[in-house]
Amino acid sequence: MTVHVFGIRHHGPGSARSMLASLRKLQPDAVLIEGPPDADHLIGMAADAGLKPPVAILIFDVEHPRKAVYYPFAAFSPEWQALRYAAEAGVPARFIDLPMALRLGQEDEKDDGETEKAESEGGAIPAAARDGLPGDPVRWLAEAAGDPDPERWWERMVEQRGSSEGVFEGIAEAMGALREAWKPPGDWEARREAHMRQAIRVAVREGRQNVAVVCGAWHAPALQKMPSASTDAAILRGLKAVKVEATWIPWTHGRLALESGYGAGVESPGWYNHLWTHAEDPLPVWMTRVVRLMRDQDLDASPAQAIEAMRLAETLSAMRGRASPTLEDVTEAVQASICFGSDIPVQLIRERLIIGDELGELPPGAPAVPLQRDLEHQQRSLRLKAEPLERVVDLDLRNPGRLAVSHLLHRLLLLNIPWGVLQRGSGAKGTFHEIWKLQWRPEFALAVIEAGVWGNTVVEAATARLAEAAEAVIERLRERAALTTDLAQMMGALAPLASTLRYGSVRKTDADLLTSVIAGLVNRVADGLVAGTRDVDDDTARDIAGLILDVNRALAVIGNEGWLEQWRAALESLGVRANRHGLVVGRACRLLLDASRLAVAECSRRLGLALSRGADPTQAGAWVEGFLEGSGLVLLTNDELWQVLDGWLASIRAEDFMVLLPLLRRTFATFPAGERRQIGERAARGAVRTAADDGEDIDLERAAMVEPVLRALLGDIDG
Structure with missing residues (x-):
């Protein structure tokens, strides 16, 4: 029985080439690889031609999918070549590292789901082991050889060797010398190496005579000098496990790069792949x-x-x-x-x-959650390829296929899978264009698994996720509404919120939560309306007048009498302010008149004051615009208002009339065509005489004769 240990550099093409040559010469009857035993059932897929690296094994905690770890493989990775060799040679292969079920099961374990790296952490030396002595241990070897750059030294001495003869023996000897000068490995390193040795013992007990072990160079000496089995068993005793699942996912060369934050990354994965492919x-x-x-x-x-x-x-x-x-x-x-x-x-x-920027591929039969399969089906049907390169797509929503793409991207955003980011201000004409920036990232595979709890298809999951997402949005809205002091912002939020509340039962929105938000906004808008309209310019006044109309319509849609009462009380306070912009005061008076909260006589009086000779003509014109904009029907049904407005127009000085003419034309242009025609016809007939104007035609003596009879019929109207 012989055990051969190959200490390799993770993702080193030279190490892979030397190891592959040694395996072909050795012809082992079992291949043991540093990797997660939780994924042993996935090893057979390495022989599938449809599994094209770069790929990664994703292992995650079933109850907490965010706690996960990735084990990437490239075509030039020694571990990948070891898997391929075993499949081609027909010999068993298995992973021998400490299972992730044990690592994720420890309460004090670091959340590996945030690290996006495999447990084989450093290039030749695990990052966790580098804390034992100051500096990088490989640097010691490089400096001893007269080379200040440890990475280049390792690449020249190991990765670029033309022959594999003696390379692994030399690596093991060098690493053994470094480990002797090192402090003892930490608990997790010791447990990992203990589990690897236990796995070697299992292979030997199975009767394997020629065992090949592929592991990181740092671990090689620890696997060559075997302590007693009881010692390793004691190291592993008491570890708690959690239920985990494993699957293959596509990976990219960019995520293998050292600059991506991957602990076992290399500086130039694309170059390494080229060297491997075109050796x-x-x-x-x-x-x-x-x-x-x-x-x-x-x-x-x-x-x-x-x-x-x-x-x-x-x-x-x-x-x-x-x-x-x-x-x-x-x-x-x-x-x-x-x-x-x-x-x-x-x-x-x-x-x-x-x-x-190469992205790996999975065969059709690769294990995947139902949501992942549905997403892949939609990607194929919509001809929307997942690519690691960033690209921009312009979707014409009048096209059913492009509209379906928009629906898919929006639903994925709802599931926290930002494959596409909607771009604002693209300059496209109309509302039927959407500009999206697309970029697929490997970690989206984990996000798809997490989203699988909401449903088995993208539509089901997004629909189920919507209710919870709406609650979070409403809660955030409540916080923002409590902090903001911007009147226009609060008023602008009321209209869409009112629409949501009105149809909340259909959209399964939490009506109670939304009601409390709207109630708070109504209170703050009503309290701040008068103060918020002080000293505003023409543009701001126009915006506020529009918002006043929107809020009025929104509250009318909801139909809450308490909110309407608060709002109309605020309008009444605004309507009597002579020192506010005429546009907003006129708008307030018109809404009060339409709601029967302002008598026609009082409205005529206020209009007369606003249009009096001492008033600023531009402010008077603004009052008229705010009062009449959108509908002139009130002039056709109220003679008093017609008389006041007609008298004001007749008394305007010529120079003021030229200033006000554009404003008046803009206001009357908002009337429906039928109203404009009726107003024109009435103006053409001349002045309308009201009962008050006809006082001189009354015969007072004859009226006095019928007065007693009227008093008897109507009662004593004076008393």
Whole structure:
């Protein structure tokens, strides 16, 4: 019985190539891989051609899906190649790290759902182990070799080796020396390594004679020197487990990048993937990809420049004593030969090629929650591909297909899956356009799982989520309403809230909660209406007048008599203020007149005061506009108001009339065509004489003769 331990660098193509060569030579009868045993049932899918990396294993707590962890795999990851080798060779493979069910089950465990990283944390050294001594331990090895850059040293000594002979023995020896100088591993590192050793013992007890173990380089010495089984059992004793589930999800090279925050990330996943895919002669293909990218972005690039860049990269590599050009050599050559020394195209190359934007794929039979399957079905039917690159789409909502896309994106937003972000102020004409910025991120897979509790389809889940979301919005609205002092803001909120309350039973909105919010707004608007209209300019007065009308209509829709009474009392206080803008005072008086809270005679008196000779003509015109805007029917039914307005128009001075004419035309233009015609006909007939005007035609002597009879019939009207 022999156990071979391969200490690799996670996502290192050189490590993967050396390990794969060693496995083919060794031909083990079992492959044990550092990874979550909770996902052992997913290993068989690695042989499916439809599972295309980059992909990740997502493991989450069933009761608390937000507590989750990702284990990413790229084509150049040693763990992925180990899985593929086992599938092709027909030998069993299993994961041997400490199960996530135990890690997530500890009350004092850090919430891994917030970290988006696998448990294999550092490149060659776990981040948790780096706290034992000052500095990076790999830096010690690099400095001992005379290289100030530990990453470049590791890449040159391990990743770029042409031969795998002796590489893993050397890694294990170096890591063993570092571990001897290190403090003992922390509790979780010790538990992880104890579980790995226990898994090795299980394989041996099963009769495996040639076992291959693939693990992070830091763990290799701990798996070669096996303590007693009882010691490891004691380390693992007392751990509590929770129920977890695991699934494959698509991943991206961008999420493998070190700058994304992933603990085991690499600086250049796109470059590593290129080296793995084009191992024989990577440079010509890389330069071709660079030129194509430049041309796609309408930047100058030619085959001659690509050839020059390739030659320059090889020259730089030779000058620096390297066997083959590194990414540093290649990037410098591209910047000099193709980018004319500019940093901007180099940044584009870094984002699109060096890091990369490739998104993995899952086979149709991959395990998924029903909501995920429904989402994928809708993506296919709507031809809406999930892509990691940000793109902008313009949806014409008159098209049924584009309208369905809009519905899907809005529903996903309701489920906290912001695949698309609606852009405001796009400049599109009409209301039938929506501009969306789309970008799919791998972590949305977890959000889909979390949203699965609301329903098995996107429509069901969004509908069920709506009620709770509405409660949260209303509660937030209550907080904002309590804090704001902006009268216009409060008045503007009342109309849509009133509509929601009116139809709340249909939309399953919490009417009681919404009622309390509206009641608070009505109180504050009524109390602040008079003060909020002091010293306003023409534009602000116009806005407030419109809001006064909106609030009046909204409260009429609700039909709450208490709120209407509060509101009309506020209008009455505003209607008697001579020092307020004529537009808002006129609007208040008109609404009170329509509600029968203001007598026609009193309204005529106020109109007469507003239009008196001593009044400012522009303010008088504003009063008329506020009073009459939208409907002139009141002039046709009330002779007194007609007389006051007619007299004012007849008395306006010529210079004032020219100033007021646009205002009056604007006001009368808001009347329905039939009302304008009737008003014109009445004006053409001349002045209307009321009973008060005809006093001289009454025969007082004859009237005195019938007065006693009228008193007898009507009673003593004086007393």
